[in-house]
Amino acid sequence: MPRTRSWNPLAFYPIQVTFFASLAYIALFTLLIWSFEIVPPAPSTATPVAGVNLTETWLDLSFISDGYHPIDSRRNGVVKAFLLDRVREVLGRNEVGFDVVNTVGKGAESLMKGKKEKEKDKAVSVFVDGVSNVTFVDDFRQQPWSCYGESENIIVYIRGSNDDDGKWWESDRPYNGPAGVLVNAHYDSVSSGFGATDDGVGVVTLLQLLSHFTTDGHQPERGLVLLFNNGEENALYGAHEFLRHPLSQFTHTFLNLEGAGAGGRATLFRSTDTQVTRFYAKSPRPYGTVVSGDGFKRRLIGSGTDYSVFVDNNGMRGLDVAFFTPRARYHTDQDDARNTNPDSVWHMLSTALATTRALTSYDGDEFEGSVGRTGKLDLSSGNDGVWFDIFGREFAVLRLNTLFALSVVLLVVGPVLLIILEVTLRKLDKWYPLAQKQYLNSADDDEAVHFSGVRGLFRWPIAVAVATAAVLALAFLLTKINPYIMYSSKYAVWAMMLSAWFSIAWFLLAGADRVRPTALQRMYSLIWLYAFSWALLVAVTVGADRFHIGGGYFIVIYNACVFVALLISYLELLALPTKTAYVERVVNAEEEVDGRSVRPASRRGRTSRDHDEDEATERTSLLRGGDRRSGTFSRRQESIAEEEPTADPHLHNAYGDEQAWSSSLPHWTWQLQFLLLAPINLILIGQVALLVTAALHQTHTDGGASVLPLYLMLSAFTLLLLLPLTPFLHRFKFQVPTFLFFVFVGCLVYALLAFPFSREARFKFTFVQRIDLDTGSNNITLGGLDEYIQDVIAELPSAIGQPVHCSTSPRSPDYQFCSWSGLEPNVVPDDYDSTTKKDKKDKKKSLGTKSWLQSNITSDSATNTALFTFRAQNAKACRLEFASPISAFHFPDAPYPAASDPRFPSVAEEGSWQIRLFSRTWDREWSVNVTFAPSQEEEVEVKGQEGRIMCLWSDANVAGAMPAFEEVLRFAPVWSAVTKASDGLVEGFRKFVV
Numbered sequence: 001m002p003r004t005r006s007w008n009p010l011a012f013y014p015i016q017v018t019f020f021a022s023l024a025y026i027a028l029f030t031l032l033i034w035s036f037e038i039v040p041p042a043p044s045t046a047t048p049v050a051g052v053n054l055t056e057t058w059l060d061l062s063f064i065s066d067g068y069h070p071i072d073s074r075r076n077g078v079v080k081a082f083l084l085d086r087v088r089e090v091l092g093r094n095e096v097g098f099d100v101v102n103t104v105g106k107g108a109e110s111l112m113k114g115k116k117e118k119e120k121d122k123a124v125s126v127f128v129d130g131v132s133n134v135t136f137v138d139d140f141r142q143q144p145w146s147c148y149g150e151s152e153n154i155i156v157y158i159r160g161s162n163d164d165d166g167k168w169w170e171s172d173r174p175y176n177g178p179a180g181v182l183v184n185a186h187y188d189s190v191s192s193g194f195g196a197t198d199d200g201v202g203v204v205t206l207l208q209l210l211s212h213f214t215t216d217g218h219q220p221e222r223g224l225v226l227l228f229n230n231g232e233e234n235a236l237y238g239a240h241e242f243l244r245h246p247l248s249q250f251t252h253t254f255l256n257l258e259g260a261g262a263g264g265r266a267t268l269f270r271s272t273d274t275q276v277t278r279f280y281a282k283s284p285r286p287y288g289t290v291v292s293g294d295g296f297k298r299r300l301i302g303s304g305t306d307y308s309v310f311v312d313n314n315g316m317r318g319l320d321v322a323f324f325t326p327r328a329r330y331h332t333d334q335d336d337a338r339n340t341n342p343d344s345v346w347h348m349l350s351t352a353l354a355t356t357r358a359l360t361s362y363d364g365d366e367f368e369g370s371v372g373r374t375g376k377l378d379l380s381s382g383n384d385g386v387w388f389d390i391f392g393r394e395f396a397v398l399r400l401n402t403l404f405a406l407s408v409v410l411l412v413v414g415p416v417l418l419i420i421l422e423v424t425l426r427k428l429d430k431w432y433p434l435a436q437k438q439y440l441n442s443a444d445d446d447e448a449v450h451f452s453g454v455r456g457l458f459r460w461p462i463a464v465a466v467a468t469a470a471v472l473a474l475a476f477l478l479t480k481i482n483p484y485i486m487y488s489s490k491y492a493v494w495a496m497m498l499s500a501w502f503s504i505a506w507f508l509l510a511g512a513d514r515v516r517p518t519a520l521q522r523m524y525s526l527i528w529l530y531a532f533s534w535a536l537l538v539a540v541t542v543g544a545d546r547f548h549i550g551g552g553y554f555i556v557i558y559n560a561c562v563f564v565a566l567l568i569s570y571l572e573l574l575a576l577p578t579k580t581a582y583v584e585r586v587v588n589a590e591e592e593v594d595g596r597s598v599r600p601a602s603r604r605g606r607t608s609r610d611h612d613e614d615e616a617t618e619r620t621s622l623l624r625g626g627d628r629r630s631g632t633f634s635r636r637q638e639s640i641a642e643e644e645p646t647a648d649p650h651l652h653n654a655y656g657d658e659q660a661w662s663s664s665l666p667h668w669t670w671q672l673q674f675l676l677l678a679p680i681n682l683i684l685i686g687q688v689a690l691l692v693t694a695a696l697h698q699t700h701t702d703g704g705a706s707v708l709p710l711y712l713m714l715s716a717f718t719l720l721l722l723l724p725l726t727p728f729l730h731r732f733k734f735q736v737p738t739f740l741f742f743v744f745v746g747c748l749v750y751a752l753l754a755f756p757f758s759r760e761a762r763f764k765f766t767f768v769q770r771i772d773l774d775t776g777s778n779n780i781t782l783g784g785l786d787e788y789i790q791d792v793i794a795e796l797p798s799a800i801g802q803p804v805h806c807s808t809s810p811r812s813p814d815y816q817f818c819s820w821s822g823l824e825p826n827v828v829p830d831d832y833d834s835t836t837k838k839d840k841k842d843k844k845k846s847l848g849t850k851s852w853l854q855s856n857i858t859s860d861s862a863t864n865t866a867l868f869t870f871r872a873q874n875a876k877a878c879r880l881e882f883a884s885p886i887s888a889f890h891f892p893d894a895p896y897p898a899a900s901d902p903r904f905p906s907v908a909e910e911g912s913w914q915i916r917l918f919s920r921t922w923d924r925e926w927s928v929n930v931t932f933a934p935s936q937e938e939e940v941e942v943k944g945q946e947g948r949i950m951c952l953w954s955d956a957n958v959a960g961a962m963p964a965f966e967e968v969l970r971f972a973p974v975w976s977a978v979t980k981a982s983d984g985l986v987e988g989f990r991k992f993v994v
Helices: 014-036 054-064 073-093 109-114 196-213 237-242 274-280 290-297 306-313 342-360 398-429 459-481 488-513 521-546 553-575 579-594 600-614 633-643 661-666 669-696 708-725 735-753 786-794 837-845 848-852 962-970
Strands: 098-101 126-128 133-138 147-148 154-158 180-186 223-229 251-259 264-273 317-323 367-372 378-379 386-389 393-398 763-772 779-787 805-809 812-820 855-860 865-872 875-889 913-920 926-931 946-953 976-980 984-993
Touching: 014 237, 014 669, 014 735, 014 913, 054 073, 054 196, 054 342, 054 600, 073 126, 073 154, 073 196, 098 393, 109 290, 133 237, 154 196, 180 306, 180 342, 180 708, 196 223, 196 251, 196 317, 196 342, 223 237, 223 926, 223 946, 237 378, 237 763, 251 306, 264 274, 264 290, 264 386, 274 317, 274 342, 274 386, 274 393, 290 386, 386 398, 386 553, 386 926, 393 398, 393 946, 398 521, 398 553, 459 488, 459 521, 459 708, 459 735, 459 855, 488 521, 488 708, 488 735, 521 553, 521 669, 521 708, 553 669, 553 708, 579 661, 763 786, 779 786, 786 812, 812 946, 837 962, 855 946, 855 984, 865 875, 865 946, 913 926
Parallel strands: 098 126, 147 913, 180 223, 180 251, 251 317, 763 976, 763 984
Antiparallel strands: 126 154, 133 147, 154 223, 264 317, 367 378, 386 393, 763 779, 779 812, 805 812, 855 865, 865 926, 875 913, 875 926, 875 946, 946 984
């Protein structure tokens, strides 16, 4: 029997390989999932840092998220007043004097009560911004919008020890002193969500930063601005309005705190450059990868945050830190304090605290600059960066050009060094790969000794191709049968793909090794793996150079590890005898086994015949001319070893039926290669795979996009995760792949048959109710994936017996918008007491919905303009929608014109199709003068222009105001959750023709 066991714990034998490789992969997968799913615990003490109180933080979060508080709700004002009270309490507790600046509206009086007239005075300035107005263009879609907003931001400036004295913000000259730091969070929520993590955690973090940096001994060196902005959820109004404030010239770096999920860890979404990212690396538990930043950079991620406003419109440099899981709770009533936890709060708070400390303590001039001609800050440009964390504990940051240089070096040096080694080994007569046969003296005199150096050359690409094709077939199968199972069961899908790939690849590689064993299978696998990673590295290098993408950093490390592992295989060949010496040993050993001395010349005539006969069997003699009556040469070598202690050890120590020349190869080097390939790559690739999966697997209900790209991405990650095992896979014992095959079968059955949604992973659908204020007719519209939105509608009492009309979304044929005439809203109650006599007069007339929105239109054909005057009751937000684009608009009356700003054009170059208006006061009467854009063919005539005047109501806190929305919350299936379809839950409109 061939020798198949060794008790050497480092030997490249099945038991050792199976044990150590399985243990390593199980441990690393477990550690990856644990570190991904488990948020680092909050400190056991309530006051872990000076000025920081976690109990207070949790109570603040509970109050803020205790109701819907969109920008146009009454509760939004309650939250604003609460924040002003909390600012006063914190400053009073820390005995810090402060000024109140630009105070407009309620809440200022309570702030003035806390003012201290001491030498410490003016250490803090609080801006209750009621004067900053802004007009800008939202061009994120095909038909751009013009937006106008009035600030309700709260801005707290903590003076730094290095800052200029006095009220420098009142100067007419641009600020030119030391740069400050901005930390931003928005206190409004969406109309359908409580906003605990989007962005309540960010808001309470700002309160704790205020407390910490106003505690004795913790004054920042650079000035710190805390921006509690209002209106992020509606076209990023709050950030745009801040840029109209003088403090926006002072802050050159920023930290934006956001929520695009509803808990878990706060990740570094994106960063402007390497230099500012190094400040985030000071965090105790940094988390994130540049892959997410590349997604935003290449516009693969459709949502946006205030980060883009600060960078694109003001030239600031900074960081975007946000929650990103679970997406199913995002913008729903599941985003509440109950579904988050103190651990998540502490993760964001500790990150913000460490990053802000580092930024405000920076004593260099990297971020200094001034305001340029365009109104943007003119700062030194940073370098594109690459960053990633290791288990959420360590954080690597390097420049993209450094990654590019490393890539180029690996692309050039790797192949060159391998070629040099091959040439050297050939000169040393030790290049056994691809070697076929050799004669002792000459072909005329001797029988050929075969090396079988080509055996196993093409096993790796065949096995990898078949296994990958099988996983791709699974991706298409899931897309066809149960496409959204990934939504609630991502780990089941992962287990299915990984186990399928492993089982198939093992069957092919191990099966080929059992039939035709070769000592070169590991080396050939590494050669193919190196060629594959080298090709990927070419793509990564091009992406880094041309598109400034750094997300391929793990491919650079992947290729480097494979190169070193392959280098070890090359160096192993140095341990072999020269091929000439091996031929001599083989001939001598055969002569000894035959029991006679045979001169090479006497065997000349047997070589061709013997070799042909040997090719008829897989277990052929390595001597190609030995005694076929005695079996294979490897077995004959075992008999030599047993009967003759002086047998040549270079011939009888090969594993099993592998080539006899492999007897001299070291048995322990596979451990080095495995440690190079598996742990490093599994950690880096596994973290990226988990993060990308968590970020994307619950996004498809938002717009009905195809899930196939997600499954194909999982297939690609499956390939990358398991390829490092392929050089060792043929040595695995059958028990592991057999077990994984049954895992694959079980997961496949589950993935094909299980319902894709659950209480923990709810199907998200959208809601909006639109009412024609002239006729009183209203339509409730739910949007969602076709099959499942029908199940939701079937549960709603108001839809029973009603004709339901559905239309397909232009973005996806699987996404449907279904409408029916449902329960009437009562957003303007009969007893609503507005501030004008006209309201009371209208109420007495009992005009019904007609009284909700009053409008008047006058036109001027000479200037192609029209003046729209309108006012909605119990509303702050309205919009004008046009059938043809407009070229300009302005507000003819004070007090709300927005001054011209080169950073913010009021209308898009191709014209705007809407004007969206947000007021800081209720029941505003709007006067908007609109100029209609001429078409390319002819001058436009203002007469005949059509469109709609629409106003929004979003306050779902008042019982009975929105019966249709309340019905959805009450009767929708427990596996579903509703989110807003538009800025308003109820939208009332009147059509117009000029």
